[in-house]
Amino acid sequence: MNFDLANFEQNQTGLVECLGLIFPLIFPNDQERRNHFLKRLHEGLEELFAKLGGVPFTTVEEAVERMKSVEKWPMGDETRLREIAERMREEHRKEPEKDLLQLWKDQIGFPYQQETDEDGNTAWKPFSKLGARQAILNDLSPAATFIAYNYNTPVDVQAFEVEAKRILKEVEEECGWMYATLANPVNGEPEEWAVKLRTCKTADEIRKLLKSNSHWGRINYTVWSDVFICPECTQEVVFWEAAVDKEAGKVHKEFPCPNCGAILTKRNMERAWVTRYDKAIGETIRQAKQVPVLINYSIGKRRYEKKPDAFDLALIEKIEQLDIPYWFPTDRMMFKGEQWGDTWRAGVHAGITHVHHFYTKRNLWVLGVIKSKISISQALLMFNSQLINISKLNRYRPEVSFPYNPLSGTLYVALQVSEANIFTAYENKFKRLLNAFAKVKGYSLIFTETTGNSEIEDKTIDYIFTDPPFGGNLMYSELNFLWEAWLKVFTNNKPEAITNKVQGKGLLEYQHLMTECFKEYYRVLKPGRWMTVEFHNSKNSVWNAIQEAIQTAGFVIADVRTLDKKQGSFKQVTSASAVKQDLIISAYKPNGGLEERFRLTAGTEEGVWDFVRSHLAKLPVFVASKAGQAEAGKGRHGDTEMRGKGENAASPRRPFSDSLEIIAERCNYLLY
Numbered sequence: 001m002n003f004d005l006a007n008f009e010q011n012q013t014g015l016v017e018c019l020g021l022i023f024p025l026i027f028p029n030d031q032e033r034r035n036h037f038l039k040r041l042h043e044g045l046e047e048l049f050a051k052l053g054g055v056p057f058t059t060v061e062e063a064v065e066r067m068k069s070v071e072k073w074p075m076g077d078e079t080r081l082r083e084i085a086e087r088m089r090e091e092h093r094k095e096p097e098k099d100l101l102q103l104w105k106d107q108i109g110f111p112y113q114q115e116t117d118e119d120g121n122t123a124w125k126p127f128s129k130l131g132a133r134q135a136i137l138n139d140l141s142p143a144a145t146f147i148a149y150n151y152n153t154p155v156d157v158q159a160f161e162v163e164a165k166r167i168l169k170e171v172e173e174e175c176g177w178m179y180a181t182l183a184n185p186v187n188g189e190p191e192e193w194a195v196k197l198r199t200c201k202t203a204d205e206i207r208k209l210l211k212s213n214s215h216w217g218r219i220n221y222t223v224w225s226d227v228f229i230c231p232e233c234t235q236e237v238v239f240w241e242a243a244v245d246k247e248a249g250k251v252h253k254e255f256p257c258p259n260c261g262a263i264l265t266k267r268n269m270e271r272a273w274v275t276r277y278d279k280a281i282g283e284t285i286r287q288a289k290q291v292p293v294l295i296n297y298s299i300g301k302r303r304y305e306k307k308p309d310a311f312d313l314a315l316i317e318k319i320e321q322l323d324i325p326y327w328f329p330t331d332r333m334m335f336k337g338e339q340w341g342d343t344w345r346a347g348v349h350a351g352i353t354h355v356h357h358f359y360t361k362r363n364l365w366v367l368g369v370i371k372s373k374i375s376i377s378q379a380l381l382m383f384n385s386q387l388i389n390i391s392k393l394n395r396y397r398p399e400v401s402f403p404y405n406p407l408s409g410t411l412y413v414a415l416q417v418s419e420a421n422i423f424t425a426y427e428n429k430f431k432r433l434l435n436a437f438a439k440v441k442g443y444s445l446i447f448t449e450t451t452g453n454s455e456i457e458d459k460t461i462d463y464i465f466t467d468p469p470f471g472g473n474l475m476y477s478e479l480n481f482l483w484e485a486w487l488k489v490f491t492n493n494k495p496e497a498i499t500n501k502v503q504g505k506g507l508l509e510y511q512h513l514m515t516e517c518f519k520e521y522y523r524v525l526k527p528g529r530w531m532t533v534e535f536h537n538s539k540n541s542v543w544n545a546i547q548e549a550i551q552t553a554g555f556v557i558a559d560v561r562t563l564d565k566k567q568g569s570f571k572q573v574t575s576a577s578a579v580k581q582d583l584i585i586s587a588y589k590p591n592g593g594l595e596e597r598f599r600l601t602a603g604t605e606e607g608v609w610d611f612v613r614s615h616l617a618k619l620p621v622f623v624a625s626k627a628g629q630a631e632a633g634k635g636r637h638g639d640t641e642m643r644g645k646g647e648n649a650a651s652p653r654r655p656f657s658d659s660l661e662i663i664a665e666r667c668n669y670l671l672y
Ligand SMILES: C[S@@+](CC[C@H](N)C(=O)[O-])C[C@H]1O[C@@H](n2cnc3c(N)ncnc32)[C@H](O)[C@@H]1O
Pocket: 138, 139, 140, 141, 144, 449, 450, 451, 452, 466, 467, 468, 469, 470, 476, 477, 495, 496, 497, 498, 513, 517
């Protein structure tokens, strides 16, 4: 059964008819239906507690009789009741102090427990009979599972704090000079300092030299601009100077050449190139020329801007001349170098062939120092978290106050790059991580492998949430390459489920890889359990491929809704435009009984009804909101409470009445 996005519409008649009862029941709306069954549930519970609660265990016969006498909570025929009673007797031998109701609850998997509230009153509260469960997190990318590990492993927050502060302090002492700039220099001062700087032969000498002046400003960021060649006068044109209106923070499409006045556009100019020897890889490389054009710096809490002066330029030049005495990654991009993948762009990445080419020498050096001092995993997470923001991927966007603006999902290097101060980046991140780590509870199992071939045993998983790749939306192994290069572990992208020209993967290959993954999900999921698939892609072909893959694996798609990440809510899909948003697909693994019955009765009317009945029993209940729009039925996933990503994880627990609804929906007979 495919959900055709264009035609999938909700039945709007309003009346709710419950089939499958001796006399079909019709309710004016779903709330009425819900109220009716909740009332029945309450009555059933009351009778149950009255007839089974607190009375000591006697004989199997008596237990059967007493279970039979419960009218409003049907427990099955005599054979089943006897089975339950026999098991109760066994358990009673082991734990004679337990009362009948408790033994009965254990056998039947009764989803209630007695709790005492703050006032000392006892009440029956619903709970998951499965108890606390462990999560298994899996991704193909080591960068992804490295993040997953650190956010899901309890950490000694104090140890992290001590370690992070120590590293930042030591690195600041060693490298702080790299972000020094003269604060309000008088005429000729920058030139004097530039001369002194040029006499220094080592980083130590520079550090000592700068200590002789106590009035340094601290660079927040340096803007670098591309340089072009004017086709008329063949002079260099610094894009920032010729095309950018600094007051308005705008870039002109057409602008005059500062040398000859010819009207220029980005397209009618050639780039200026620099050829240099790259000692790190022992090769001569040719790269697009970029020059520093603006410095934003602070003195105390006040911020200032200036054009780089003679000292600033000399400092950059000096750093370029010195060797970085630390390790940094020099891997060829995707082990290829040129034209590394689908994120590669001729006009953008010419000469950027290795990982270290994404960094200015200054930031590369500081990163190397930090990396050398890290000894715990959480500090490495902090380190990795800023690797993109402080790279050349950080676009300079004067209209945006936020300091980090890489174009997400790409490795785009803009015409104007903002080289961010590494210390500021890490100081900010450090505070946020401290808060996050303090909240981590419980362990998870983390696997780094293809979902298409997992080590998990058959039918052991209660619920699956998956956020798979969406066709060619994001080239994960390419985008993760910078992080992974610093981690020194790379994605094996052979089974990576994406469409990617350079990897030779089209839609068919994508669908095949996704099918392999869903088959594994199917294998490990317990029968009758649910899988939630998040999906985002505007192409119908990818949407169809995902649906095909889910169904080929054996799942039944029961529901599709849009996820409004801002609101954290689910809405039912009503139009094709919904594919532009995130979709939430709910699918279940039919339990073996249905499959077997379907096989035996295939082609018969009874077989069809059996499927329809089983499927309907799985479907969520729609609750009409005030606006008449369908919202998610609660408890679709059995014991699993599903939340939107944007929803506050610490939101209050569901009220008791809500939980009863969950139970009501889990009891198939109440759904019909
Ligand atoms: C949409 S992202 C989800 C990222 C993250 N796990 C989450 O849920 O937020 C898709 C992820 O699928 C991973 N991936 C791609 N092919 C895979 C495969 N065959 N097995 C496991 N993970 C795969 C990618 O590395 C990427 O991290």
